[in-house]
Each structure stands twice: as structure tokens, then as C-alpha cells.
Amino acid sequence: MTALCLEVNGRVWHVEVEDRTSLLDCLHDALGLCGTHAGCEHGVCGTCTILLDGAPVRACLMLAAQAEGHRITTIEGIAPRPGELSVVQDAFCETHAMQCGYCTPGMVLTAEALLATNPAPSRAEIIAAISGNLCRCTGYGQIVEAIALAAERRRGINIAAGAP
């Protein structure tokens, strides 16, 4: 067992795990952050996507030990305040961009990462961004709409906030 110190969702967690423990298992089982889901566990489906220093990363392909010294964000850390939703989360609800919800945390985090760097993505850019996240329920249509809607709303907020 190894003692690790991980920064997850703005908080420092001390946890003891076996050296071989993946970041996914550490988050889900040891820290109880169950919003990070196991899908294929070989890096294809993107269900376990988290943000590592703001960039989408597959938690199943990383050891927990490798995450020390990095800033980890899981789905539980996306809402601005407890009881609220981020613009992306809210847009996913607005367009019903999910069914079973299993891929949703990974999709939301991937979308957050996209919009953080590209505030006005084209349809093709949205599709490219989520092409590493599989969804078996929706056929992606309402997910693409949610991300476009979130982009528009985020731009709207910025304009409103910046207006004199």
C-alpha cells in the first residue's frame, strides 16, 4: 500500500491504495467519487474521463500514483456551488442529452474542457471533441445540441457580464 496525497475538486485527499490501483478505482472506490464510471477499462469508451490540470484524461489508463501533483476534477467538482449546475450540466438537462446517464459525467467533462479552450466550437469541432466518448443511448444528437447550447449561453453570460 502507498499513501498518496491527491488534489481532487479543489480539496486535498490523503488515501492509501495499492501501487497498482488505477486512478479510476481510486476515485470510485477509495474516495467514493462514484460519478467516475468504469466502461471498457482499456481507454476506448471515455466513460471514465476526468480532467487532469483541465485536460480530459482517461482515469482507467492512469495509476492513482501518477496523479499526485496534478489538479484533478471529477463530475462532482463541476457545479459552481452545491445545488447548482454548471452551464454545461444545465444545457445537458435542457436538451435531454442522456438516457441512462452512464457516459454523462465523461461527456460533461469533455464538453467543459472543449468550451474552456474554444468558446464557439463548430458542429465539426464538437463532434471531434466528443469522438473519444462513446454513448450507447442517444446517438449523440442531443449531446451535440447541448454543447452548442452551452457554448452559446456561456458566450451570452460573458457579454452580459462584460457590458457596462
Added chain:
Amino acid sequence: MTAPLLRGPFRYVGHKRRLREDRRFVIGAGRYAADLALPGTLHVVPVLSEHPAARILAIDTEAALALPGVRAVLTGAALAAAIDPLMNGAHTPAVRRYPLAVGQVRYVGEWVAAVVADSRAIAEDARERVRVDYEPTPFVLDGEAAMRSDAPLVHPEHGTNVLLDRRFVWGAVDDLFQEAAHRLAYRVAWGRSSTVPLETFAVTARWDEAQETLDVWASIQMPKFPDQIARALRLPGNAVRVHYDVDVGGSYGVKRGIKHAVLAGFLARHLAAPVRLVEDRLENMTGGDMQGPERVFDVELAFDGDARIRAMRMRALDNVGAYAGRSPFQLGKPIGAIVGPYRIEAVAYHALAVVSHKTPEEAVRGFGQAPTNYAIETGIDRVAAFLGLDRIEVRRRNFIRAEQFPYLIPSGTRYDSGDYHGLLDKVLRAAERADIFAERERLRARGLLAGIGIASCLEPSGGNSAFEPLLNEHNRTTTWMESCRVMVDALGAVTATMHTTSAGQAHETLVAVAIAEILEIPPERIRIVRPDSLAALPSNSPVGSRMAIMLGGAAVGAARQLKDKLLAIAAHDLAVPMADLRYREGTISAPDGRALAWLDLVTIAHREFFRMPPEMEPGLAASAVYQVPTGGALPVDGRVQMYPCHSFELHLVLVALDPVLGRPELRRYLIGHDCGQVISPDVVRGMTLGGIAHGIGAALLEEFSYDPATGQPTAVSFMDYLLPSACEVPEIEIVHQTTPSPLTVFGQKGSGESGYLGAAAAIASAVNDALAPLSRRIDRLPIRPAALSDLIAAAKTTTEK
């Protein structure tokens, strides 16, 4: 039950509204089976067979047990001695199935033993130390080969590899074949694909020593799940408590998990600890027992010069894999729509299910309907080609006309309603706007192969089990109910129940909207809960595209009873006949203007018994147990009313493919869809788009392939079993039509399988239209780029000669 049917305008039904489920999913608060962390939980991993067929000579567990942290290793022989076999669908008593193999293995990935340890990682380490001595025996993979007399028997005690061999003749088939001007015969094959949810199967079981109950939390979509566990474990039904408040991470049919739950339940009881079994992807793809229909159709059509199809003969051979639970029934459900949307007068159907040394099949979205639709649609295209007629025109001539509903098909099902010509016209107008036909010509002019695909098919919905007695005379089950209970508490808040799990179908929203419509209160004010199986009303599960009809029907039934009780209370209190009262948004008023508000009524019911009508129960609670609208008659002469409602869909798709690469690209996709009155538009839209994506997978990408030389599966990860990504699914335009069902309260029909049921047929039709200039066609799914480019190359070589 004969309750008045409601036709709009509706207050909540059919209106866009946020779904109550979505919020928990976007914040990562879905509660899936693998999220449950009970203290002291032990973890199970199965030891997987390496052979497609072998005798198990010995299992040495010593080295595994010696590893620190290992609690037990269970073999098939030990388990089989303590439990009863799992349920079969077909009447095949000699085909026994246990969670762990007994004496012999029948497919690669079959569970041979189970290792239990303090963590999954330790259990996996120990699995490597379990030594199984096998004596490999001959195997058979192909369905037709399995039927030959010299084929190795998968279950020698059964005496044959054929599990089901039923012939039906509905109508004067032979006469019509004689009489018709033309006949053609063809073969199509649907490859072994499945629904492959992103969540694998997961179960936690705990034996409660104090209560003497087995608690089960599982990722399931399984009718009669608690009963099946209880039977296998030889427990009374009321000793198994299945928790339905578990979110299921996708299923679309396959999350049956009975062997998983029986194994975990047995271990939990015998080790006196919570036991958890969560498949990894490899286990899921091999021993997860969730592969889908692999079916070969031989079809003959008899038709006249005007393209009117008179009769059909169809032989469907399904390779169900090594064992069969309900999978042979997947040949039975399509009998309820065996003529598709067409006026075919007579049909001969030969249904064959055979076992082989492949992973077993499980129920897949549509329960066999999608492959059958593909077989029928291929025939319609072929008739058009034969007569040199337009494929759309041939469909138009054969469609059942709107005024012919309800329409009795030869196999005994009455289609409830439809307007196929109406939807066709709407789709063609949309196609004109989308410029699909001109675009095909432009693509062809650029040297690409381009084709337009068409498929028009039915989605039978409101699932009952009529195929069970039809295919197995020992099974007389025709009851197939769903239930709901509505309660109003003393503060006036409404809570309603449902009694199964959901896998993304937004059933909580469905129940809330249905009750809201009747009680005229906002759906957001209604809480939906899921009691466990010991507190549940009789229910089945979300199979057969049934919940909008069945759970919606139950919710309406309970809400109406509750409303009637409120009216009775008001009539008594106001001393006015019930018929003179007016109910509006929870307030009941008399003609003279006096009124009782919601809270007044609640207070009378909960606190002021002296104001209640005599003999009336206090409180406000009502429940309804709702049977499938068309009832539950047994089959007569091989004919039976299958599902009650019939949604209709019409796909139009433009495919382009580079003749060298052979990779089909979907350039345009239009679907006309009619599922009666829509309850939640976003849900129906999502189901339809998702179903099409799934159909794209079945048509072009997905197959559980096997190496014929070794019997090893060759698609065991997401790198070789390809699920469509956002890149493979085009933008899809949905054209709506609403033809209400006369059998359901709001006129709703099912939509849980929409899109999937015709997408693969439409894509195959488009590819074949693209290949038509080369006089080639392809009639096997999935259509692989390699097969296509070979076909194109061969065609060119022939032409150049």
C-alpha cells in the same frame, strides 16, 4: 379494464419539459449497482473457459486458496449440487444451465469457477492460480453446421443441437404461390451483434441473517428476476429482496444477469458476507452471455405484375449460442409483425433455433424484430428490382391503407392503427427539401458509388408474452402486467411508485406526466419512488417497448381512482351528486360555487373521518395493476394476438462510398416516425436517434466474430467490437406523424426500439442501391469495408474482361 380514452389537447402529455432523471445524472449522482459499497464486501471473479468445447477433468484450487485475501473458490460441481438450474424458455429440460459449467465447457469465456477475495485485484490474482485440466472436444460454431447429423452435440443429453423447430402456415400459401405471376427467393444474414451497454453487468448480494432474506442490488432489465433467483437458490419468493432503486447504465434488452445474481446470492449466503460481482469488459464480451441474434433467413415471395406481394415463405435460423434462456423466443416475437406494414395475405414461417459453441444470446432491442424487418425489406427492394419499378412505389402499393385499421394479419395479430401512406408522403416532401435524390446523382457524377436506402417497418409495442405459449405449449403465461400506486400524504404532496428498474427510459418522468395529466397538477410536484420487490405491486419490466403503454396505463389507472375518491369525498361533503361536480387542478367545485381546495380534500381524507363518506377507507392511496390492453388469450391454431400497438417508421438514407476504400458514409438521414401520441418529446427523439445509431452499428460495424479454426472469439474489446462514435452518426432529421392508438389512454404507442428496427435494413438498401450499377449486391450484415471493396473490385474485373 375499460376506462375512457383521452385525446388532446393535453396539459402535460406531449409537451417539452425537463426530465426529472437528468439532474442526478449530470451531477454524477446516478446510483449504479457498482456504486454500492457495503462494509465487508467480498469480490467475485469468474474463471473463464479457454476452450470452445472441452471436458473438465479436474479443477485444482489449492494454489488460489493459498493466496492471502482469498476467501473461497467455488466450482461448478459444488454449486450445481446446491441449487436448481436456471430457467429455460423453450421446453428443453435436458439443456441444463447453471451459473458455472458442470463437467464440460461449451464456449470460450464460460464461467468454470468463481474466486472470492477481499478485493477484485486479489481475486484476479488468484484466478490465475486456479488450474483447470481440460480435455478439448470437437466444437461447432456455425448454425447450419450445428444442424447436420455429424455435428458435435453441444448438449449431448438433449440429443440434437436443435432447440426449437416450429413451422407455421397462416393462410393459403401454396395456392397463392401457384396463382401469383412471379416468385423470387433470396437469403439474407444478420450478424451476431448486440446492444453492448457501457456499464457491464454488476450485482451485489447480501444475506441478511437477522431477516433471513437475500438482498440484491443489480444492473437488471429482467422480468421475474426475484422469482428466478428464489427458484434457483431454493428460497421462498419472499426471502429475496431485489432493490429496484438502482440506475442501470444501459441495457436495451440484455441486462438479464440471472446467472450473475444466482452466483452472487449463493456466495453471499454461504460466506455470510456481502458479495459483489462486477464484470470487466473482457468478461462481459465473452462470458457475459449477452450476444444478440445471429440469423440466416431464406425467403420466398410470390407477387403479381403490379408488384402486389401475395404470399411469403420464410425460414429463420437463429444460432443462439451454447445455452438458451429466453433467446429462442426472439424468433417468436416477430410473428406479431411478420408481414411488416404490408398486405401480404398468407405466410409460411419456419423458426429454427440451434445451439453452438458460441457465447449465449440474450434479448436484444426489438427481440428479434430488427433482423426480421431487414429480411422483409430486402424482399421489397428485390421485388422492385425484378419488376423494374421504383422501390417507394412498390411499398406504396403494398402498404396497409389507413382505412383498413384495425387490420388483422395472417398470424393472428390485429394492428391497432396507422397511416403509412401519410407518413410516406411527409417523408418524401422532407426528402425533396433535403435534396436527397439529386444529391445521389451528383455523387455518382463525381465517380463515387452512391445509393438511397429505404426501409419501412413496424415497432410492435406494449409487450406481452404471447410468444411463450405460442412456441412452448408447456408455458401458458399470458399475464404481463405493470403497476402503479399513487399516494397523497397528509400535507398534500403526491408520491407514486413504480416496480422495476430503468435503464435510461425516463420512466419516472413518464409516471409523473401521466399522473399530472389526470390530476391536473404539475409533474414536478409528484415524487416517484421504487419500492423493493417485497413491497412491490405485480410488475414485469421495461421489455417489448411497453412502458409508455403499460406503466403509463397503470399510472393513469391509479390516478383516476384517486381522483374518483376525491370526487366522492367532495360529493359527500358538499352534498352534491358526483356528476355535478367539477374537478379543476385539484380543486372540486359545486354548481353553486362552493368549492373544496386540494388541501381541504386532503385534510378530510387524512384527519376528518367524520366528514368522509360512509364505508370509505381513510387516507388517499390508490393502486392499479394493468394488463396489456388486448388481454391475454392463448394461441388458437398457431395464431395469437401478439403486442397490442404498432408504431411505424420509415427510413430514407443516402450513402456514398469510395469504390476503392469501400467504406460507406451516411450523407443524409431522414426518418418518418409515428408512435401515436408522444408523451415526452425529448425522450422519444432520443430513443429514435439512439436506435438509429445502434442500427448503424449493426449494419456496418458491430459483430461478435469467431475464429473458425480455434473457436476463439475475435471481438472481445472495444478495439475490435466497434460501437459507433459521434463521427459515424450523421445528423438525422425526424419527420413526425401522430396516429393515436385506439387501445391506450392517451393514444400512445411504444418507442423504445424505434430507429433500431429499420436502420440496418435502410443502410443495407442504400449500399445495394449504390452497388446496383455494378450488378452486385451484399446480403450479409455487418457490411464490412473489406467485403465491399472486394466485391467492387471483382465487379470491375469482370466488366473489364
